[in-house]
Amino acid sequence: xxxxxxxxDTGLTARMTLVMFLLGALLVGFVAVLLAAFGNxxxxxxxxxxxxxxxxxxxxxxxxxxxxxxxxxREVTPEQAPELHxxxxxxxxxxxxxxPRVGIAYTDLPNAFATGRSPNRAxxxxxxxxxxxxxxxEVEAVLAHELSHVAHRDVLVMTLAxxxxxxxxxATRGAxxxxxxxxxxxxxxxxxxxxxxxxxxxxxxxxxxxxxxTRLLSRYRELCADRSGAFLTGKxxxxxxxxxxxxxxxxxxxxxxxxSAQSMNAFFxxxxxxxxxxxxxxxxxPSLEQRLEQLxxxxxxxxxxxxxxxPQPGQPGQL
Numbered sequence: 494x495x496x497x498x499x500x501x502d503t504g505l506t507a508r509m510t511l512v513m514f515l516l517g518a519l520l521v522g523f524v525a526v527l528l529a530a531f532g533n534x535x536x537x538x539x540x541x542x543x544x545x546x547x548x549x550x551x552x553x554x555x556x557x558x559x560x561x562x563x564x565x566x567r568e569v570t571p572e573q574a575p576e577l578h579x580x581x582x583x584x585x586x587x588x589x590x591x592x593p594r595v596g597i598a599y600t601d602l603p604n605a606f607a608t609g610r611s612p613n614r615a616x617x618x619x620x621x622x623x624x625x626x627x628x629x630x631e632v633e634a635v636l637a638h639e640l641s642h643v644a645h646r647d648v649l650v651m652t653l654a655x656x657x658x659x660x661x662x663x664a665t666r667g668a669x670x671x672x673x674x675x676x677x678x679x680x681x682x683x684x685x686x687x688x689x690x691x692x693x694x695x696x697x698x699x700x701x702x703x704x705x706x707t708r709l710l711s712r713y714r715e716l717c718a719d720r721s722g723a724f725l726t727g728k729x730x731x732x733x734x735x736x737x738x739x740x741x742x743x744x745x746x747x748x749x750x751x752x753s754a755q756s757m758n759a760f761f762x763x764x765x766x767x768x769x770x771x772x773x774x775x776x777x778x779p780s781l782e783q784r785l786e787q788l789x790x791x792x793x794x795x796x797x798x799x800x801x802x803x804p805q806p807g808q809p810g811q812l
Contacts, residue, residue, distance in 0.1 A: 505717050512710045513654060516703060520657035523699045527664065530688050545660035553652040557594075557609040557616045563757055564606075566598035566618045577624075580633050581617065581640070587725055590644050593617045602746050603627070603739045606760035607639035608648050615643040626742055627735055634732035635739075637722035638762055645721070647714050651759070654710050658703035665696040704775075711759060711777045719784055720791060727795060729788040739763045740781050 524542070552559070561567070571578040578595055585592045593609065596618035603622040609615030617639045624632065642648070723729035740763050743751070751765045758764040759777045 505713055505720070509710060509713045509717070512706055512713065513650075516654050516657055516706050516710075519699060519702055519706070520660070523657060523661055523664075523695065526695050527692065530692050541664055542660060545663050546656065548659055548663075549652055549656050553610050553649060556648050556652070557614060560606060560608040560757065560760055561596055561616060561618065564598040564600070564618065564620075564754070566596040568594050568596050568616070576629075577619070577632075580629075580636055584633065584637055584640055584725065588640060588644060590640065591615075593640070593643055597621060597624075600750070600754075601625075602750055602754055602765060603742050604754075604757075604761045604763060604765065605635050605639055606757060606762070607642045608760055609643065610648065611646070612643050615648075617643065622742075622746075623739065626738055628731075630728060630731040631735035631738070634722060634726055634728060635735050635762055637725045638718045638732060639722075641718040641721035641725070642714070645714075645717070647718070651707070651711060651714065654707050655703070658700050658707060661696045661699035661703060664692055665700060708775055708777055712779045715778050716784065716787060719787060723788055723791045724795075729791040729795065733785050733788040736763060736781060736784055 527541070569577070574595065574597060577597070581592060581595055591612045593607065593612070593615035594617070596616050598618055598620045600620050601622040602620055603626050605617070605619040605623055607615060607617045617636060619632070619635070623635065627635065719732060723732050726732075743763065743765060746765070754761075754765040758766065763781075764776075764778055
């Protein structure tokens with residue numbers, strides 16, 4: 494990755510580092526509680542932790558395969574999609590990064606995503622709905638955003654961030670089974686709370702905190718990708734226009750199609766959600782207003798004010 498092209502934001506980086514630190518501290522604290530609760534049974538702790546880390550590794554290692562299958566997308570060659578490949582070739586040259594595989598999902602839902610366990614195993618995918626609606630400049634802006642995710646290894650970052658939640662979730666399920674089948678633990682004869690009850694409560698609290706921190710980190714990563722992509726192309730107005738079109742056009746997609754794609758919301762450039770605000774603690778993405786505000790500031794930095802009027806949704810694309 495070319496550090497001079499993918500511009501870093503010191504403030505965003507500091508906030509993301511703080512969230513990762515808190516998630517790490519949360520995981521350490523949770524493991525400490527498990528050790529205290531099951532001091533006489535370290536094998537059980539190792540089993541829960543080993544299975545949890547195995548799940549995390551499996552999801553990360555196969556992230557590209559899972560995402561492509563979820564969207565029923567297929568990889569395309571330069572001969573099959575020459576213009577799309579040409580844009581990605583140009584952006585990868587600008588960013589000095591390996592070229593990812595290129596995919597197309599044949600759906601009217603306008604969106605794009607990037608995933609993969611490393612830049613050398615990444616795939617960038619766009620939908621036909623996005624290609625039909627956006628101009629060439631807007632498609633380039635979206636692809637620059639997605640390539641920023643690849644270059645900054647965001648799939649790895651978010652996978653690591655989810656570790657505490659996954660392990661806590663498994664411990665919660667184990668505690669539920671322990672309670673159902675009568676597991677009371679070493680405190681049952683001393684009048685204290687059953688071990689499984691303590692683990693259940695602590696696991697649920699850990700999972701909830703991890704969930705909100707991970708969503709917060711996800712919103713920071715999206716803002717970072719917006720910023721990096723806008724500086725890479727030098728056209729923040731194109732990304733602003735693309736985000737406005739995509740968000741507006743998603744509202745016209747049937748709810749059945751939106752529900753079928755919601756498992757991919759964390760990967761999409763804009764979530765497949767209609768008729769609800771994104772200004773919530775549980776959102777994977779910042780609100781459109783927040784993203785446009787950041788892009789306006791970037792435009793001011795570059796001396797290129799955002800255009801007052803965005804292209805209307807449904808305008809034919811050029812790719």
